[in-house]
Amino acid sequence: xxxxxxxxxxxxxxxxxxxxxxxxxxxxxxxxxxxxxxxxxxxxxxxxxxxxxxxxxxxxxxxxxxxxxxxxxxxxxxxxxxxxxxxxxxxxxxxxxxxxxxxxxxxxxxxxxxxxxxxxxxxxxxxxxxxxxxxxxxxxxxxxxxxxxxxxxxxxxxxxxxxxxxxxxxxxxxxxxxxxxxxxxxxxxxxxxxxxxxxxxxxxxxxxxxxxxxxxxxxxxxxxxxxxxxxxxxxxxxxxxxxxxxxxxxxxxxxxxxxxx
Amino acid sequence: xxxxxxxxxxxxxxxxxxxxxxxxxxxxxxxxxxxxxxxxxxxxxxxxxxxxxxxxxxxxxxxxxxxxxxxxxxxxxxxxxxxxxxxxxxxxxxxxxxxxxxxxxxxxxxxxxxxxxxxxxxxxxxxxxxxxxxxxxxxxxxxxxxxxxxxxxxxxxxxxxxxxxxxxxxxxxxxxxxxxxxxxxxxxxxxxxxxxxxxxxxxxxxxxxxxxxxxxxxxxxxxxxxxxxxxxxxxxxxxxxxxxxxxxxxxxxxxxxxxxxxxxxxxxxxxxxxxxxxxxxxxxxxxxxxxxxxxxxxxxxxxxxxxxxxxxxxxxxxxxxxxxxxxxxxxxxxxxxxxxxxxxxxxxxxxxxxxxxxxxxxxxxxxxxxxxxxxxxxxxxxxxxxxxxxxx
Numbered sequence: 001x002x003x004x005x006x007x008x009x010x011x012x013x014x015x016x017x018x019x020x021x022x023x024x025x026x027x028x029x030x031x032x033x034x035x036x037x038x039x040x041x042x043x044x045x046x047x048x049x050x051x052x053x054x055x056x057x058x059x060x061x062x063x064x065x066x067x068x069x070x071x072x073x074x075x076x077x078x079x080x081x082x083x084x085x086x087x088x089x090x091x092x093x094x095x096x097x098x099x100x101x102x103x104x105x106x107x108x109x110x111x112x113x114x115x116x117x118x119x120x121x122x123x124x125x126x127x128x129x130x131x132x133x134x135x136x137x138x139x140x141x142x143x144x145x146x147x148x149x150x151x152x153x154x155x156x157x158x159x160x161x162x163x164x165x166x167x168x169x170x171x172x173x174x175x176x177x178x179x180x181x182x183x184x185x186x187x188x189x190x191x192x193x194x195x196x197x198x199x200x201x202x203x204x205x206x207x208x209x210x211x212x213x214x215x216x217x218x219x220x221x222x223x224x225x226x227x228x229x230x231x232x233x234x235x236x237x238x239x240x241x242x243x244x245x246x247x248x249x250x251x252x253x254x255x256x257x258x259x260x261x
Numbered sequence: 262x263x264x265x266x267x268x269x270x271x272x273x274x275x276x277x278x279x280x281x282x283x284x285x286x287x288x289x290x291x292x293x294x295x296x297x298x299x300x301x302x303x304x305x306x307x308x309x310x311x312x313x314x315x316x317x318x319x320x321x322x323x324x325x326x327x328x329x330x331x332x333x334x335x336x337x338x339x340x341x342x343x344x345x346x347x348x349x350x351x352x353x354x355x356x357x358x359x360x361x362x363x364x365x366x367x368x369x370x371x372x373x374x375x376x377x378x379x380x381x382x383x384x385x386x387x388x389x390x391x392x393x394x395x396x397x398x399x400x401x402x403x404x405x406x407x408x409x410x411x412x413x414x415x416x417x418x419x420x421x422x423x424x425x426x427x428x429x430x431x432x433x434x435x436x437x438x439x440x441x442x443x444x445x446x447x448x449x450x451x452x453x454x455x456x457x458x459x460x461x462x463x464x465x466x467x468x469x470x471x472x473x474x475x476x477x478x479x480x481x482x483x484x485x486x487x488x489x490x491x492x493x494x495x496x497x498x499x500x501x502x503x504x505x506x507x508x509x510x511x512x513x514x515x516x517x518x519x520x521x522x523x524x525x526x527x528x529x530x531x532x533x534x535x536x537x538x539x540x541x542x543x544x545x546x547x548x549x550x551x552x553x554x555x556x557x558x559x560x561x562x563x564x565x566x567x568x569x570x571x572x573x574x575x576x577x578x579x580x581x582x583x584x585x586x587x588x589x590x591x592x593x594x595x596x597x598x599x600x601x602x603x604x605x606x607x608x609x610x611x612x613x614x615x616x617x618x619x620x621x622x623x624x625x626x627x628x629x630x631x632x633x634x635x636x637x638x639x640x641x642x643x644x645x646x647x648x649x650x651x652x653x
Contacts, residue, residue, distance in 0.1 A: 136398070136546065136550055136551065137398065137544075137546050137547065138546065139544065139545075139546060167560070168556065168560065171551070171556050171559050171560060171563075172556055174551035174552075175405055175551045175552045175556060175559070176405075177551065178403065178404055178405040178550060178551040178552040179403065179405035179406065179552055182397075182401075182403040182404065182405065182550075182552075183401045183402070183403050185401075
């Protein structure tokens, strides 16, 4: 499996920590509220065909927290700058959860440098009458357990010892998530009005057992983005790219290959 | 010492078995537990208790602000302060809310306080707080923007009170084209400001700043913490170049007085334990939403958590031992207060005399004993405000 390197990329006044590995068309992966963390098996698998670029968002992980970071749309504009600064083109943009929300906000603004868009268990919308999971009142353990259908993944995560730096980063990530997504909770009421602007092929991947953004959230994205494809993975929670890594990589690769040119 | 009578107005008849089903009396407890008929009686009883405080010679009557909880029913403290403002004539009235970051328009606080100050002819003490963590869940206010909103709302209110309008206010969170407060506050330039806190370096730095010198109240903490944070206030003031007066330091805690130490402990026990262990209890995720404290403080609190949650709930004797509760005969209470006042050096005592489930009869007797047998002997303040040293 292809390995990755870690580098610091400066865009404007903000330095971000970036994991990068593989060769091929650029694939920009935007992480969820928990942060990018480690170079995960799905990233390694994708890096066999793609140039996989995984930044820590400004305000998260090892990246700077710039003064201008007030709301989620600031990150959408940042990544438009980031894509330009790195000279990326025909980008496969993949966003998970909070990162899926950022990806949607990027795509309603400008798809000029995008080839495809993939939203995985994405935040950004609210579906009236369908409660989201409130990660902010769950205990640390509940939060991990509620991410997965297959509790073996949760057990494994709960058994891991974390370094002091990882602990500090977890607190930083939680703080930033609250800062950007507390109210309105994990969505922008205006976003749905503009999703019709997305004019690149769009894949929506959802875990059937997602307890944070239940399946109707995926269906709502599917309805609002014309021509999008919705793939619901059975026996899967909020992290399809982890819990069903092979199926996820396969789905994405077939979709991206279809839309390679 | 200044004696302030503090009330939380808890839902005293709460079914205390609620915690078998619900994690907290805050936010998660269904309001079907609240009976409006009992509520009618309670609000009037509690206002009577505060009015009795005026007659008994308390210097200040304190109301409070909490939301969506049986712990305290004063979601809109201005209403209660308004009721007191006409029925009391002597004591000052302190509103130990308002939770500025939870409110959408701080100018409504500027107005509310200014009206109270006008009605009472300058008896108002204005409190400003951030609200406790769980109230960011209850109100939807963003905990990560709490400090910014608090400071900006405070600046806006102070300007509204002290500048001639109309003038524009150009903030990050609040923008107004026309600020022009009617009425202006009765006390000039503005009412005294008190800052209740559980203790944080940031709050102490801010409250003790020479531009403000606000009275700092350490609330419901072990006495060792009270000493630590009061000392920190004095040391911070010294670094700012002035000596903090004992009048700027306050301690808020439950107090119960009865004829003997033994009867005091016996009578208070179920109520103090209900207050700390039932009404006030909540999961860490309720208490500390992300961003409510800095990353560094959150880290410390998480580390402290393990030992905290494994403790079995403290009992009445333990609360007394930790100095989170003063309880006993008038002589014991007098000695305890005198000892701590001399040891720590504060002049403001904020006494919560109705405690949790405590009924009216015990509350009134305890208040009367404190007022008649303890207060007269501890009236004299310690220390006096020194002129500012050279500020450099």
